Amino acid sequence: METPVLPTPTEFKAATRNQWEMAASGWNDHTPQIRAWLRTATDAMLEMAGVKPGTRVLDVAAGAGDQTLDAAARVGPAGHVLATDLSPAILAFARANAEAAGHANVETRVADGEELPVEDATFDAAICRLGLMFFPDPSRGLREMHRALKPGGGVCTVVFSRPEANPCVAILMQTALRHAGLPPADPFRPGGLLSLGKPGAIDALFRAAGFRDVATTKMDAPFRLPSARHYLDFVRSSASPIQQILGKLDAAAREEAWRDMEARLKVFETASGWEGPNELLLTAGRR
Numbered sequence: 227m228e229t230p231v232l233p234t235p236t237e238f239k240a241a242t243r244n245q246w247e248m249a250a251s252g253w254n255d256h257t258p259q260i261r262a263w264l265r266t267a268t269d270a271m272l273e274m275a276g277v278k279p280g281t282r283v284l285d286v287a288a289g290a291g292d293q294t295l296d297a298a299a300r301v302g303p304a305g306h307v308l309a310t311d312l313s314p315a316i317l318a319f320a321r322a323n324a325e326a327a328g329h330a331n332v333e334t335r336v337a338d339g340e341e342l343p344v345e346d347a348t349f350d351a352a353i354c355r356l357g358l359m360f361f362p363d364p365s366r367g368l369r370e371m372h373r374a375l376k377p378g379g380g381v382c383t384v385v386f387s388r389p390e391a392n393p394c395v396a397i398l399m400q401t402a403l404r405h406a407g408l409p410p411a412d413p414f415r416p417g418g419l420l421s422l423g424k425p426g427a428i429d430a431l432f433r434a435a436g437f438r439d440v441a442t443t444k445m446d447a448p449f450r451l452p453s454a455r456h457y458l459d460f461v462r463s464s465a466s467p468i469q470q471i472l473g474k475l476d477a478a479a480r481e482e483a484w485r486d487m488e489a490r491l492k493v494f495e496t497a498s499g500w501e502g503p504n505e506l507l508l509t510a511g512r513r
């Protein structure tokens with residue numbers, strides 16, 4: 227078995243940006259499914275961060291802007307939402323989607339969440355939905371959100387919880403690594419999908435970044451789709467680390483790995499479709 231060489235944070239972020247540049251349209255195309263999957267979590271995140279009419283909201287790792295549009299609707303014409311993301315291509319979808327929805331109060335800015343080009347103390351609320359776990363140094367990202375918030379401003383992030391509660395992600399990773407001839411990976415390694423899922427870890431990071439009134443709420447977020455194949459289509463068109471792991475295999479071996487993943491994910495098929503269990507952590511705090 228080969229021991230993988232870990233990239234530097236700069237290399238890691240360059241690779242992340244490239245993957246999301248390529249996955250941008252696939253992620254955007256899956257917006258209806260992602261929207262339904264994360265409906266309850268998104269509403270709770272906006273509530274916990276204090277996104278209200280007239281407020282200024284910072285959306286970090288905004289992607290194609292699904293939650294940006296919800297924030298824009300909540301703050302209304304007297305409010306403002308700045309959507310930021312590392313990938314210009316995915317953020318272009320956020321811009322286009324905001325325009326199509328008629329939200330003139332949305333601005334977009336390409337930015338690394340660990341180095342935000344924003345003034346100190348200029349936002350009432352900060353949100354980050356399924357983004358922070360991709361940061362090689364999430365504590366830097368949290369310190370940046372803290373700096374951007376006005377005193378008393380609220381933050382809420384959404385990340386995946388522990389591997390046992392997110393078995394689809396765990397199955398995908400284990401199967402891909404086995405097909406690629408790589409050893410099992412530490413699920414909590416920085417930058418991975420489950421990297422912030424260790425119980426208590428994200429609360430400690432929030433406190434270390436200077437936030438007070440820190441609290442994490444666990445939320446079940448089952449992903450309901452017609453079949454395991456539909457879930458794999460979603461995984462294949464988003465920038466999951468699975469593509470990277472399978473990247474070195476030839477096309478036939480890659481397809482064999484995808485077939486194996488699909489077979490294993492069929493355990494979540496029910497009489498009325500496919501239901502992949504997921505558990506999310508919503509962490510809120512205040513500057």
Ligand SMILES: C[S@@+](CC[C@H](N)C(=O)[O-])C[C@H]1O[C@@H](n2cnc3c(N)ncnc32)[C@H](O)[C@@H]1O
Nearest residue numbers: 246287288289311312313338339355356357360
């Ligand atoms: C799973 S998508 C989530 C997008 C959106 N928040 C949503 O929930 O639909 C993850 C996003 O994180 C972004 N991202 C990853 N690392 C980042 C970083 N260091 N700074 C800013 N954005 C980052 C990616 O470009 C991608 O758009």
